[in-house]
Amino acid sequence: MDSSLFFPPSCHATRVSIIGAGKGGSTLAQRIAEANLANVVLLDVVEGLPQGIALDLMQAGSVEGHDREIIGTNDYADTAGSDVVVITAGRPRTPGMDRSDLIATNAKIVATAAKEAIARSPNATFIIVTNPLDVMTYIAWQVTQLPSYRIMGMAGVLDSARFQTFIAMELNVSVADVHAMVLGSHGDLMVPLPRYSTVNGVPITELMPAETIDRLVKRTRHGGAEIVGLLKTGGSYYAPASSIRMMVESILLNRCRLLPTSAYLQGEYGLEDVFLGVPCWLGCRGVERILELNLTPDERDALGRCAESVRRGIREADEILKSLSLL
Numbered sequence: 001m002d003s004s005l006f007f008p009p010s011c012h013a014t015r016v017s018i019i020g021a022g023k024g025g026s027t028l029a030q031r032i033a034e035a036n037l038a039n040v041v042l043l044d045v046v047e048g049l050p051q052g053i054a055l056d057l058m059q060a061g062s063v064e065g066h067d068r069e070i071i072g073t074n075d076y077a078d079t080a081g082s083d084v085v086v087i088t089a090g091r092p093r094t095p096g097m098d099r100s101d102l103i104a105t106n107a108k109i110v111a112t113a114a115k116e117a118i119a120r121s122p123n124a125t126f127i128i129v130t131n132p133l134d135v136m137t138y139i140a141w142q143v144t145q146l147p148s149y150r151i152m153g154m155a156g157v158l159d160s161a162r163f164q165t166f167i168a169m170e171l172n173v174s175v176a177d178v179h180a181m182v183l184g185s186h187g188d189l190m191v192p193l194p195r196y197s198t199v200n201g202v203p204i205t206e207l208m209p210a211e212t213i214d215r216l217v218k219r220t221r222h223g224g225a226e227i228v229g230l231l232k233t234g235g236s237y238y239a240p241a242s243s244i245r246m247m248v249e250s251i252l253l254n255r256c257r258l259l260p261t262s263a264y265l266q267g268e269y270g271l272e273d274v275f276l277g278v279p280c281w282l283g284c285r286g287v288e289r290i291l292e293l294n295l296t297p298d299e300r301d302a303l304g305r306c307a308e309s310v311r312r313g314i315r316e317a318d319e320i321l322k323s324l325s326l327l
């Protein structure tokens with residue numbers, strides 16, 4: 001019998017490489033495989049870690065009912081030909097730290113990882129997750145020299161998910177009906193937009209008093225630190241992994257979902273040469289289009305302050321990377 005009938009020549013299966021097999025990276029690998037979105041390559045510098053997680057996830061697949069291949073590796077050669085590369089490599093913060101305290105450590109890691117990954121997957125779309133998010137996305141863009149629409153950072157989906165959760169908890173309504181929009185940098189200066197946040201189309205400004213909204217906005221701004229304070233040894237990873245999965249899905253399936261994304265700005269919102277969270281349609285080309293919302297002068301000013309703080313971080317990272325000849 002001709003065995004090729006049963007084992008046809010392998011065809012190109014969609015592949016997502018995740019650089020960094022820690023809490024965020026490994027949870028994302030699980031989400032992508034269990035959503036049957038793509039095969040996954042999980043890479044880390046620690047020997048045995050990605051291999052062990054990949055084997056464990058493959059064995060879960062036999063129960064979860066997917067046939068996705070998950071490869072664990074320490075070798076970038078295994079990431080070759082990826083459609084999407086996600087960078088979660090780097091240190092998380094611990095209580096008392098600001099995300100910007102991670103610049104010196106994580107700039108080197110992200111620059112190296114991005115260089116290695118782009119060399120093997122020149123056609124991939126990159127999603128950066130490592131903190132401080134908007135600064136690290138700029139670094140990765142600089143070293144890969146990718147067209148700006150093919151590289152972006154994940155933060156806005158997570159920050160909006162937090163705002164949505166707090167709104168649903170406050171009103172005691174289904175979170176499925178809540179849609180919220182958080183723009184700006186992934187830090188205390190982020191810009192939640194109550195005017196664009198609704199419960200099934202009804203603006204939250206009509207559903208709760210201004211003081212309540214202010215309290216939820218503050219909690220959203222400190223949402224990451226709240227979890228770091230509880231976990232003590234690192235940050236959140238379930239909600240971040242879900243948020244990255246949503247972006248990966250919109251790209252791979254060309255769904256063109258409108259998602260707050262850290263994107264390269266070239267005049268949008270009056271800002272240039274900076275990555276910042278803005279609403280973007282994500283499709284097979286990456287950032288297909290940036291939506292310019294009508295902002296009030298206060299909201300615009302808040303976005304400008306975010307841009308300034310990201311630029312300060314970029315200058316600090318650039319100096320470090322130049323001194324190491326990584327830029």
Ligand SMILES: NC(=O)C1=CN([C@@H]2O[C@H](COP(=O)(O)OP(=O)(O)OC[C@H]3O[C@@H](n4cnc5c(N)ncnc54)[C@H](O)[C@@H]3O)[C@@H](O)[C@H]2O)C=CC1
Pocket residue numbers: 019020021022023024025043044045046049088089090091092093102106109112113128129130131132133154155158186234235236237240
């Ligand atoms: N953008 C966002 O919204 C979020 C960002 N983060 C950030 O993501 C990063 C990762 O967080 P976790 O997964 O919780 O940390 P983790 O410590 O669990 O995992 C990080 C992994 O990176 C690996 N790593 C370090 N250097 C590497 C290199 N040169 N190449 C490959 N792998 C390397 C480590 O061995 C470790 O396994 C942190 O910077 C964290 O702050 C976390 C949550 C949300």
Ligand SMILES: O=C([O-])CC(=O)C(=O)O
Pocket residue numbers: 092093099131158186223224225227228235236
């Ligand atoms: O807070 C952190 O360090 C991790 C993170 O970015 C988040 O959960 O928003």
